[in-house]
Amino acid sequence: MLSILKIALRNLARFGRRTLLTSSLITLGIVGVLLFVAVSGSFKSIMIGQFTDSMLGHLEVHRKGYVASIDSLPLNLNMQPAMVGKVEQVLGKMDAVEAYSERIKLGAMFSNFTETTSMRVSGVDPGKETATTPLLPGRLVGEKRAGPLLKSGEVLIPELIARGLKVNVGDTVVLVATNRDGSVNGKTFTVGGVLQSVSGPSGKDGYITIDDARSLLRMKEAEVSEIAIRLKNPAQLDAVYAQLSKELSAIAGGAGGGTGPGSGDKQPTAGKVGGSGGLEVHTWADLSPFSSIVRMIDLLAVFIKVMMVSIVLISVMNVMVMAVYERIREIGTISAIGTPPRRILSLFLTEGLLLGVGGAALGTAISLVAIYALNVWKVSIRFGMQRDAIQLAPAVSATDIATIVAMVIIMALLASLQPAWKASRMDPVTALGHV
Amino acid sequence: MTLIRAEGLVKTYRSGEVEVQAVKGVDFAIEAKSFVSFVGPSGSGKSTLLNMIGCLDHPTGGKLTVVDRDVSTLDRRAAAEFRGKHIGFVFQDFNLIPVLTAYENIEYPLIMVQAWPEKQRREQIMRLLDAVGMGGQANKRPDQISGGQKQRVAVARALATNAQLVLADEPTANLDHDTAYRIIELMKKMRDELGTTFVFSTHDPKIMSEAEVIFTLEDGRMNQHQNSGKAVAAHA
Numbered sequence: 001m002l003s004i005l006k007i008a009l010r011n012l013a014r015f016g017r018r019t020l021l022t023s024s025l026i027t028l029g030i031v032g033v034l035l036f037v038a039v040s041g042s043f044k045s046i047m048i049g050q051f052t053d054s055m056l057g058h059l060e061v062h063r064k065g066y067v068a069s070i071d072s073l074p075l076n077l078n079m080q081p082a083m084v085g086k087v088e089q090v091l092g093k094m095d096a097v098e099a100y101s102e103r104i105k106l107g108a109m110f111s112n113f114t115e116t117t118s119m120r121v122s123g124v125d126p127g128k129e130t131a132t133t134p135l136l137p138g139r140l141v142g143e144k145r146a147g148p149l150l151k152s153g154e155v156l157i158p159e160l161i162a163r164g165l166k167v168n169v170g171d172t173v174v175l176v177a178t179n180r181d182g183s184v185n186g187k188t189f190t191v192g193g194v195l196q197s198v199s200g201p202s203g204k205d206g207y208i209t210i211d212d213a214r215s216l217l218r219m220k221e222a223e224v225s226e227i228a229i230r231l232k233n234p235a236q237l238d239a240v241y242a243q244l245s246k247e248l249s250a251i252a253g254g255a256g257g258g259t260g261p262g263s264g265d266k267q268p269t270a271g272k273v274g275g276s277g278g279l280e281v282h283t284w285a286d287l288s289p290f291s292s293i294v295r296m297i298d299l300l301a302v303f304i305k306v307m308m309v310s311i312v313l314i315s316v317m318n319v320m321v322m323a324v325y326e327r328i329r330e331i332g333t334i335s336a337i338g339t340p341p342r343r344i345l346s347l348f349l350t351e352g353l354l355l356g357v358g359g360a361a362l363g364t365a366i367s368l369v370a371i372y373a374l375n376v377w378k379v380s381i382r383f384g385m386q387r388d389a390i391q392l393a394p395a396v397s398a399t400d401i402a403t404i405v406a407m408v409i410i411m412a413l414l415a416s417l418q419p420a421w422k423a424s425r426m427d428p429v430t431a432l433g434h435v
Numbered sequence: 436m437t438l439i440r441a442e443g444l445v446k447t448y449r450s451g452e453v454e455v456q457a458v459k460g461v462d463f464a465i466e467a468k469s470f471v472s473f474v475g476p477s478g479s480g481k482s483t484l485l486n487m488i489g490c491l492d493h494p495t496g497g498k499l500t501v502v503d504r505d506v507s508t509l510d511r512r513a514a515a516e517f518r519g520k521h522i523g524f525v526f527q528d529f530n531l532i533p534v535l536t537a538y539e540n541i542e543y544p545l546i547m548v549q550a551w552p553e554k555q556r557r558e559q560i561m562r563l564l565d566a567v568g569m570g571g572q573a574n575k576r577p578d579q580i581s582g583g584q585k586q587r588v589a590v591a592r593a594l595a596t597n598a599q600l601v602l603a604d605e606p607t608a609n610l611d612h613d614t615a616y617r618i619i620e621l622m623k624k625m626r627d628e629l630g631t632t633f634v635f636s637t638h639d640p641k642i643m644s645e646a647e648v649i650f651t652l653e654d655g656r657m658n659q660h661q662n663s664g665k666a667v668a669a670h671a
Binding site for chain 2: 011014329336340432
């Protein structure tokens with residue numbers, strides 16, 4: 001084997017310029033893919049973090065059918081207190097859950113006494129909400145205040161409305177909402193803060209305390225529209241999702257789910273939902289349009305990998321076809337003196353393999369240096385409606401590197417297979433007579 | 436002892452509708468340790484005959500026995516194995532592997548064809564390099580030595596595996612007369628020292644006169660001449 005390796009290396013060195021060119025192409029392909037994976041991965045994780053940590057949480061629990069009609073924020077699909085209690089018991093026992101926050105969601109009319117607009121309002125417990133979405137306080141524009149995120153009688157309004165209706169912190173405003181029975185109620189609030197928008201259609205989301213929300217809606221019981229959950233480790237999302245779906249399906253039947261009109265008659269249309277009976281669990285990806293962008297980024301990564309594989313395949317095959325063609329007499333000679341066909345096959349396969357390994361090694365080294373440089377000289381990009389630029393921290397995992405390097409090496413071997421097979425099957429008389 | 440025996444050996448090439456009979460039913464026998472030459476004009480069938488003896492090509496008809504084995508029907512793998520074990524080759528264009536040194540070229544069949552242990556390999560190669568007068572050029576690559584030196588290395592490579600038979604197709608065609616003569620002398624010396632049978636083709640009258648037995652080929656038919664003044668070890 002060492003002899004084959006030695007001869008293969010010398011043959012590659014014999015056609016140094018061609019070998020260098022091919023290795024450079026492979027190197028370029030690997031650098032392109034690894035840099036894309038690193039940068040897009042960083043962008044993805046930062047953006048996912050923005051959505052989960054400032055708005056959605058990692059998982060959400062709703063009554064069945066709620067998410068399917070989420071545009072109208074239906075109050076008749078709220079969870080009843082008994083069911084909320086059961087869910088809290090389940091969440092309390094799960095080690096993977098770091099925090100959770102009960103919310104009441106409602107649609108309201110926002111008025112500054114001269115102009116009116118619509119607003120989506122979340123009624124939350126400020127402490128629990130901050131623990132579940134820790135980036136939420138950071139979205140407050142202007143001077144940061146001490147103390148809780150929100151006090152009773154205060155409303156946090158989106159920047160879009162604050163600018164549009166020329167409302168400032170400390171101003172008095174009115175929220176008008178229709179309750180489940182169809183009666184309208186209004187309540188005055190003081191603007192406690194202005195929230196920077198998160199990318200996506202969340203430009204008109206505001207916050208009040210959960211007690212104020214219940215008061216505005218004249219709720220007799222402590223109903224909840226959704227429970228947002230934060231995990232200790234987001235990588236455990238799938239496992240927690242599966243466990244939670246299973247646990248909730250066990251309790252939902254006898255916990256008061258299914259009460260109220262419309263319950264259970266609307267099936268969820270989102271992708272990944274779990275649970276049965278009266279409750280369902282959704283991941284952040286089911287609830288955010290950014291998941292489509294994530295899928296597009298992943299698709300783009302696949303496309304770039306296909307391009308890299310094509311580059312490797314074509315360049316290595318081209319070099320190996322040339323190598324066989326130029327060395328026909330040499331192949332005839334080694335065949336005539338008795339070299340077994342499988343050794344001739346090995347010789348050419350080794351040359352292809354070395355091209356792949358060399359290009360992959362160089363490409364990986366250059367990529368790691370480039371990724372390090374991108375972390376030293378920070379790269380920032382603006383996305384959507386965010387005021388602050390996102391600072392990328394590109395990184396590539398050992399698994400990503402191993403996968404891409406393995407792909408390149410396998411492709412280099414496959415590309416060498418046909419020329420190597422041809423060389424091993426060559427008729428020695430014809431080969432020796434080749435001019 | 437007869438090393439090669441041919442009976443009614445025929446080789447026909449087909450090119451489209453046209454059939455060309457390169458060898459037309461020849462019979463001959465070559466004794467072991469002999470120094471034999473095939474002579475004849477271009478297209479007379481010399482190379483075809485050498486290719487069939489060397490198991491590089493199959494006869495179309497007749498029987499061909501080499502080292503007590505009927506080689507007429509060997510498949511590709513068996514033929515390669517047989518060549519690696521019993522036959523050495525010397526080519527008109529030397530055909531050394533350009534990326535290997537003289538030492539490594541001789542070593543090649545000992546590694547890639549047979550699996551000799553390193554110590555034995557080294558001893559064999561050094562012995563052969565000395566025998567062909569290339570002891571001081573072991574680390575030179577083919578592009579660093581002359582044509583005659585290349586052919587010396589090629590002869591050493593052919594003898595590396597202790598082959599019983601060395602086939603040389605026009606081994607002197609690309610050499611000047613003096614060098615050619617020295618290569619033939621070297622081959623004869625190796626025959627004397629190692630007892631290897633040498634069969635070579637040539638159309639140079641002076642070179643052919645060095646053979647002990649001369650087979651003349653013309654239009655695919657063969658005549659045998661004993662070379663007076665040379666030891667004869669073959670019979671028709």
